[in-house]
Amino acid sequence: GAVVSQHPSRVICKSGTSVKIECRSLDFQATTMFWYRQFPKQSLMLMATSNEGSKATYEQGVEKDKFLINHASLTLSTLTVTSAHPEDSSFYICSARGTIGGEQFFGPGTRLTVL
Amino acid sequence: AQSVAQPEDQVNVAEGNPLTVKCTYSVSGNPYLFWYVQYPNRGLQFLLKYITGDNLVKGSYGFEAEFNKSQTSFHLKKPSALVSDSALYFCAVRAKNSGNTPLVFGKGTRLSVIA
Numbered sequence: 001g002a003v004v005s006q007h008p009s010r011v012i013c014k015s016g017t018s019v020k021i022e023c024r025s026l027d028f029q030a031t032t033m034f035w036y037r038q039f040p041k042q043s044l045m046l047m048a049t050s051n052e053g054s055k056a057t058y059e060q061g062v063e064k065d066k067f068l069i070n071h072a073s074l075t076l077s078t079l080t081v082t083s084a085h086p087e088d089s090s091f092y093i094c095s096a097r098g099t100i101g102g103e104q105f106f107g108p109g110t111r112l113t114v115l
Numbered sequence: 116a117q118s119v120a121q122p123e124d125q126v127n128v129a130e131g132n133p134l135t136v137k138c139t140y141s142v143s144g145n146p147y148l149f150w151y152v153q154y155p156n157r158g159l160q161f162l163l164k165y166i167t168g169d170n171l172v173k174g175s176y177g178f179e180a181e182f183n184k185s186q187t188s189f190h191l192k193k194p195s196a197l198v199s200d201s202a203l204y205f206c207a208v209r210a211k212n213s214g215n216t217p218l219v220f221g222k223g224t225r226l227s228v229i230a
Contacts, residue, residue: 032215041225042222043221043222044159049217093159095217097215100214103164104217106151106158106159108157108158109158109159
């Protein structure tokens with residue numbers, strides 16, 4: 001089956017620093033990638049949708065200047081949390097889709113802790 | 116709009132007993148339905164999906180789910196629970212003809228199987 005990887009799996013950073021999370025589709029080309037955020041004991045909330053080569057579409061309430069998403073190639077999308085604060089601590093999960101309307105495949109997630 | 120309801124935050128069952136985790140959905144038109152399982156600090160693992168065809172879908176680890184269109188439900192079931200089934204379970208939905216929209220998740224149900 002299709003494999004999606006995320007790196008790093010876990011990151012701890014100081015408040016005010018920026019953190020980049022990578023999401024890669026390993027054996028297929030991802031025309032669309034989705035970024036979700038999960039708070040402890042809660043569901044996955046969609047943050048943004050990115051299509052290769054175009055700007056990401058952010059969900060209401062998600063700050064686009066704080067959560068920078070780049071989808072520069074068909075196998076890589078990055079989420080950069082800029083000037084991270086403790087309230088940004090969360091589990092971030094990416095998901096990739098190979099075709100329009102096709103099945104979504106999920107990465108293993110990245111645990112971000114901001115001190 | 117698409118939505119998923121998982122009415123139970125927690126389900127407790129004794130090992131060896133049958134288990135059911137409930138899910139109802141709301142979409143315009145016909146749905147694609149999914150179940151995922153999440154273990155602590157891990158990403159989502161795909162269990163099963165309903166796309167079309169037989170209403171009873173069999174998936175990984177002995178789980179199955181039945182699509183009931185009249186009740187707009189997709190309850191997850193297993194005939195005999197194992198302690199290792201203890202985890203967080205998510206139901207997700209997407210409308211069949213919804214273009215490139217992402218999956219929408221329920222809030223999750225924590226399953227606890229007691230030895």
